[in-house]
Amino acid sequence: MTQTAERPQVGTGQVVWFTGLSGAGKSTLAGALHAELQARGVAAELLDGDAVRENLSRGLGFSREDRDTNVRRIGFVAGLLAKHGVTVLVSAISPYADTRREVLASFPRALEVFVDAPLDVVTQRDVKGLYLKAIAGEIAHFTGVSDPYEAPENPDLHLRTDRISVRQGLDELLRALGEA
Ligand SMILES: Nc1ncnc2c1ncn2[C@@H]1O[C@H](COP(=O)(O)OS(=O)(=O)O)[C@@H](OP(=O)(O)O)[C@H]1O
Numbered sequence: 001m002t003q004t005a006e007r008p009q010v011g012t013g014q015v016v017w018f019t020g021l022s023g024a025g026k027s028t029l030a031g032a033l034h035a036e037l038q039a040r041g042v043a044a045e046l047l048d049g050d051a052v053r054e055n056l057s058r059g060l061g062f063s064r065e066d067r068d069t070n071v072r073r074i075g076f077v078a079g080l081l082a083k084h085g086v087t088v089l090v091s092a093i094s095p096y097a098d099t100r101r102e103v104l105a106s107f108p109r110a111l112e113v114f115v116d117a118p119l120d121v122v123t124q125r126d127v128k129g130l131y132l133k134a135i136a137g138e139i140a141h142f143t144g145v146s147d148p149y150e151a152p153e154n155p156d157l158h159l160r161t162d163r164i165s166v167r168q169g170l171d172e173l174l175r176a177l178g179e180a
C-alpha cells in the first residue's frame with residue numbers, strides 16, 4: 001500500500017515569467033538563469049516562446065486570440081511543472097496585460113519580469129531581422145510596430161536591458177529568487 005501522506009511533500013516551484021518585446025532579451029536572460037540554476041542543482045525548466053511555437057503551439061498565429069491561447073497553454077504546462085517543485089522559466093512576449101494577469105494569478109508562486117528595452121533599441125538589435133520586415137510592412141501584426149504591447153504596470157522585476165548587462169540582469173534575477 002502506498003503511504004502518500006508520509007512522503008515528503010515537494011514544494012511548489014516558482015514560475016518566473018519573462019515578458020517584453022521581441023529582441024528585448026527574454027530568451028537571453030531566461031537561458032542564462034536556466035543554466036545558472038541547473039549548475040546549482042535546482043530543478044528548473046525553460047519554456048521558450050520559439051520552442052513552444054514549434055511544438056505545443058504549432059499552427060498558432062499572432063492574432064489576439066492565438067496569442068492568448070499560446071500564453072494560456074504555456075501557463076497550463078508551467079502550472080503542472082511548478083506543482084512538482086520545478087522552477088519554471090517562461091519566455092514569451094505575452095503582450096496582453098489581462099491575460100498575463102489571469103495566468104500569473106493561477107500560480108501559487110509567480111514572478112513577473114518585465115524585460116524592457118525601447119523600440120528603437122530592439123529595432124537596432126533586430127536579432128532576427130524581423131523589425132526591418134515589419135517596418136517595411138512585410139509582417140502584419142508585429143508587436144511594437146503594428147500590434148500592441150501592454151507593459152506590466154507593476155512587475156516584480158523591471159530589467160532595462162539597454163542600461164544593464166546580461167550579468168547584471170542575471171544577478172538581479174538570482175537575488176529575486178533568493179539564490180544570490
Ligand atoms: N507578428 C509577430 N509579432 C511578434 N513576434 C513575432 C511575430 N511574427 C513572428 N514573431 C516571432 O515570434 C516570437 C514571439 O512569439 P511568442 O510566442 O513569444 O509571442 S506571444 O507571446 O504569443 O505574443 C518572436 O520571438 P522573440 O523575438 O523571441 O520574442 C518573433 O521572433
Ligand SMILES: Nc1ncnc2c1ncn2[C@@H]1O[C@H](COP(=O)(O)OP(=O)(O)O)[C@@H](O)[C@H]1O
Pocket residue numbers: 020021022023024025026027028029091115125127160161162164165166169
Ligand atoms: N542586458 C541585456 N540583457 C539581455 N539581452 C541583451 C542585453 N544587452 C544586449 N542584449 C542582446 O539583445 C538580444 C536579445 O535577444 P533575445 O534574448 O533573443 O530577445 P527576446 O527573447 O526578447 O526576443 C541578444 O542579442 C542579447 O545579446
